[in-house]
Amino acid sequence: MANARPARIRHASIYLKGRKIAECHSSNLDVNSGDERMFGDEGYIGHTDGASTNDASFDCVIPVAGMETDVEGALERKEYVDLASGIVNGKIRKVTGRFVKCSYKSDAKTGSLDGSFNFEGGKATRV
Numbered sequence: 001m002a003n004a005r006p007a008r009i010r011h012a013s014i015y016l017k018g019r020k021i022a023e024c025h026s027s028n029l030d031v032n033s034g035d036e037r038m039f040g041d042e043g044y045i046g047h048t049d050g051a052s053t054n055d056a057s058f059d060c061v062i063p064v065a066g067m068e069t070d071v072e073g074a075l076e077r078k079e080y081v082d083l084a085s086g087i088v089n090g091k092i093r094k095v096t097g098r099f100v101k102c103s104y105k106s107d108a109k110t111g112s113l114d115g116s117f118n119f120e121g122g123k124a125t126r127v
Contacts, residue, residue, distance in 0.1 A: 011023040011024055011025055011027075012024040012027050012029075012056070012058070012083060012084065012085035012086070013083075013084045013085070014061070014071065014081050014082070014083055014084075015081060015082040015083075015084060016074060016079060016081050016082075020064050021063065021064055021070070021071075021074075021081075022061045022062060022063050022064060022070070022071060023061070023062045023064070024056075024058040024060070024061050024062075024085075024117075025058070025059065025060040025061075025062065026058065026059035026060055027056060027057065027058045027059075027085065028056065028057050028058075029054065029055075029056045029085060029086070030054065030055040030056070031052070031053075031054055031124070032052065032053045032054070032055065033050060033052055034050025034051040034052055034053055035047040035048055035049060035050045036048045036050060051122070051123070052122070052123040052124075053120065053121065053122060053123070054083075054095045054097070054119075054120075054121045054122070054123070054124055055118070055119065055120050055121075056083060056085070056095075056118070056119040056121075057116060057117065057118050057119070058116065058117045058119075059114070059115070059116055060114075060115070061115065061117055071099055071102065071117055072099075072102045074098075074099055075098070075099040075100070075101075075102055078098065079098070080096055080097065080098055081096070081097070081098070081099070081119075082094055082095070082096050083095045083096075083097065083119055083121060084127075089126070091126035091127060092126070092127050093124045093125075093126060094124060094125050094126070094127050095119075095121035095122065095123075095124045095125075096121055096122060097119055097120050097121020097122060098119070098120060098121070099117055099118065099119050100118050100119070100120050101116075101117070101118040102115065102116075102117050102118075103115065103116045103117075
């Protein structure tokens, strides 16, 4: 086998108006076809062609130094952001959408504050 270059794994990044505002750690991404099962008199007859969507959740969002915009602020202002994640066939997946939920959990005993962030968007493009 030829000298294969190892793949580099990067964190998902969030962009607002073309500027990177944060990196996400511990993320989950769901790609949905939007298709639905169709049934007739004889039972299952096929699937509809639905609209593709992407849903993502993050346990940790690290703001980029010097940025005044944060994920919770983008959610409250209902701003569309771009989520760049994963490399598919040498290209980065980009999804435009909104953050729809931020949740925080704290424990005074351990001094911890954990957050989770939910994102919903349309069909991904490759850039």
